[in-house]
Amino acid sequence: MHWDFGSGQVGDMGSHTMDLAWNAIEAGLPTSAEGKGDPFNPEVIPVKLETHFDIPANDWRSAIKVSWYQGGALPDSPHPGINLEKIGHGVLFEGTKGSLVADFQNRFLMPQAKDGDLTYYKPRSKAAQFPPISNFLQEWVTACKGSLKTSCDFGYASDMIEMMLLGLVAYRVGRKIKYDGATGRVTDCAEANDLLRHTYRKGWTLEG
Numbered sequence: 755m756h757w758d759f760g761s762g763q764v765g766d767m768g769s770h771t772m773d774l775a776w777n778a779i780e781a782g783l784p785t786s787a788e789g790k791g792d793p794f795n796p797e798v799i800p801v802k803l804e805t806h807f808d809i810p811a812n813d814w815r816s817a818i819k820v821s822w823y824q825g826g827a828l829p830d831s832p833h834p835g836i837n838l839e840k841i842g843h844g845v846l847f848e849g850t851k852g853s854l855v856a857d858f859q860n861r862f863l864m865p866q867a868k869d870g871d872l873t874y875y876k877p878r879s880k881a882a883q884f885p886p887i888s889n890f891l892q893e894w895v896t897a898c899k900g901s902l903k904t905s906c907d908f909g910y911a912s913d914m915i916e917m918m919l920l921g922l923v924a925y926r927v928g929r930k931i932k933y934d935g936a937t938g939r940v941t942d943c944a945e946a947n948d949l950l951r952h953t954y955r956k957g958w959t960l961e962g
Contacts, residue, residue, distance in 0.1 A: 755798045762799030763824045764918045767843060773906065774845040774856060775820060776914045781809045783935030784820070784917050789925030791827065801825035805921025822921060833864050923949045 755762050775781075784807035791803035802825035811817045823829060829846055831838050832853035838846070844857035851872065852865040865872055887893075887905045897904050916935075924931050927946045933939070940947040954960065 757797065757799060760799070761919060761922060762803075763801075764799070764803070764805075764822070764922055765915065768822065768824070768918050769911065769915050771843045771845070772822060772914060772918060774858070775847070776910075778847070779809070779815065779818065779820070780812055781820065781914070781917070782812065783913055784809055784920065784933055785935075786930055786932050787917070787920040787924040788930035789921045791825070791925060794926065794928070799922070800925070802827050803921075803925060805918075805924065807917055807921065820917070822918065836862060836864070 760766075761768075786808040787805060789803060789805035792800035794800075803822075804824075804827040805822045807820045809818050809820050821829065828838050832846065832848065832855070836855055838844075838855070841855060841857055844855065847854040847856075851869045852863065855862040855864070890904075890906075893904045920931075920933060923940070923946050926949060927943055929943065931940050931946045932942045934941050938950065940950065
């Protein structure tokens with residue numbers, strides 16, 4: 755929970771829980787980030803926190819917003835019958851015709867009453883479906899033996915946690931910031947850009 759040594763829940767369960775959304779939307783690096791939560795403490799990371807990101811379009815969907823909530827901060831429930839506080843680690847997808855609430859084991863689909871006709875939906879053929887994600891430990895062993903492929907490889911993981919950590923930067927400066935993922939720079943806030951890297955004390959530099 756200390757700024758000098760970690761990133762709180764964002765770097766702990768954040769990298770697991772956000773995967774539920776990140777995997778489905780095939781996200782890229784955000785173009786902006788903002789965050790708010792407990793009053794800023796220069797020593798420790800907030801418990802209550804929410805961060806919001808603008809994610810650019812890809813080849814099958816338009817630009818979207820992605821949000822992270824922790825420590826009691828929650829989005830509004832899509833229906834009074836769904837208590838998001840009891841979901842635990844989960845994700846909420848909000849569409850134009852309904853919502854999907856999910857955790858690591860369950861899925862709850864809620865069409866909107868007005869535009870709830872889902873007959874337009876055509877499932878993918880079996881050949882076009884993504885294969886189930888296997889046991890992560892077995893994936894690691896198989897990759898080491900020669901396949902060199904896992905469901906959540908380093909490129910996937912680094913982009914996702916880069917987004918999450920950018921939310922902490924936005925929280926620390928107390929404003930929405932714009933981000934250029936290609937150069938890895940905040941383009942409209944020098945203070946935020948300075949927080950992207952750490953200046954080590956002489957004798958404690960990590961070269962690599």
